[in-house]
Amino acid sequence: KQEVTQIPAALSVPEGENLVLNCSFTDSAIYNLQWFRQDPGKGLTSLLLIQSSQREQTSGRLNASLDKSSGRSTLYIAASQPGDSATYLCAATNNDMRFGAGTRLTVKP
Amino acid sequence: DTGVSQDPRHKITKRGQNVTFRCDPISEHNRLYWYRQTLGQGPEFLTYFQNEAQLEKSRLLSDRFSAERPKGSFSTLEIQRTEQGDSAMYLCASRSTGGAGPNYGYTFGSGTRLTVV
Numbered sequence A: 001k002q003e004v005t006q007i008p009a010a011l012s013v014p015e016g017e018n019l020v021l022n023c024s025f026t027d028s029a030i031y032n033l034q035w036f037r038q039d040p041g042k043g044l045t046s047l048l049l050i051q052s053s054q055r056e057q058t059s060g061r062l063n064a065s066l067d068k069s070s071g072r073s074t075l076y077i078a079a080s081q082p083g084d085s086a087t088y089l090c091a092a093t094n095n096d097m098r099f100g101a102g103t104r105l106t107v108k109p
Numbered sequence B: 001d002t003g004v005s006q007d008p009r010h011k012i013t014k015r016g017q018n019v020t021f022r023c024d025p026i027s028e029h030n031r032l033y034w035y036r037q038t039l040g041q042g043p044e045f046l047t048y049f050q051n052e053a054q055l056e057k058s059r060l061l062s063d064r065f066s067a068e069r070p071k072g073s074f075s076t077l078e079i080q081r082t083e084q085g086d087s088a089m090y091l092c093a094s095r096s097t098g099g100a101g102p103n104y105g106y107t108f109g110s111g112t113r114l115t116v117v
Helices: none
Strands: A004-007 A010-014 A019-025 A032-038 A044-051 A056-059 A062-067 A072-077 A086-093 A097-099 A103-108 B005-007 B010-013 B019-024 B031-037 B044-050 B053-057 B065-068 B075-079 B088-095 B112-116
Touching (some): A010 A019, A019 A032, A019 A103, A032 A062, A044 A062, B005 B088, B031 B075
Parallel strands (some): A010 A103
Antiparallel strands (some): A019 A072, A032 A044, A032 A086, A062 A072, A086 A103, B005 B019, B031 B044, B031 B088, B044 B053, B065 B075, B088 B112
């Protein structure tokens, strides 16, 4: 059974700082890995999808990498802003999608 | 098509009552998923459909829970005899499995927040 772990559980940084969120998964036979953002009480917004054959994806200030062999993915956020404050979830897809518990990010002005 | 729609957004019910949630997926997506999310946790898989067939159910889906997708379009999730432990956000997602494999990302709805009092 796929297990997904996210570290740290919570992170607080000053505005403008670059940061890295970590995600690890136990079963490397994934089809893809997806990063989501979730605001309090809201649904999930997809940020980046990395196919199993890819190493990274970029969207604006976000960059996600994937290392299947080591079972790891990272989400890099450049020049963080207060509007980036949210919970970030990673999810690995085998036959279905399994989520980590998320990293709660707070960016202080 | 504006994405995955869920109704209602919020539901407050008394313990012991039955509730039903609806999900309308993206029209061309053949797979539909239900997840449950409690406070501070990531979403947990409940069940999924490929077209109208329910292909997998999690152990989390007790006998009080039933899901349907009768025509391969919208889906309903019913909880009978609700308990306080059922309070959670219920999320629906859809995706397409076209092509060589399940390499297409999931699109989630905004969820239905259930509170059992």
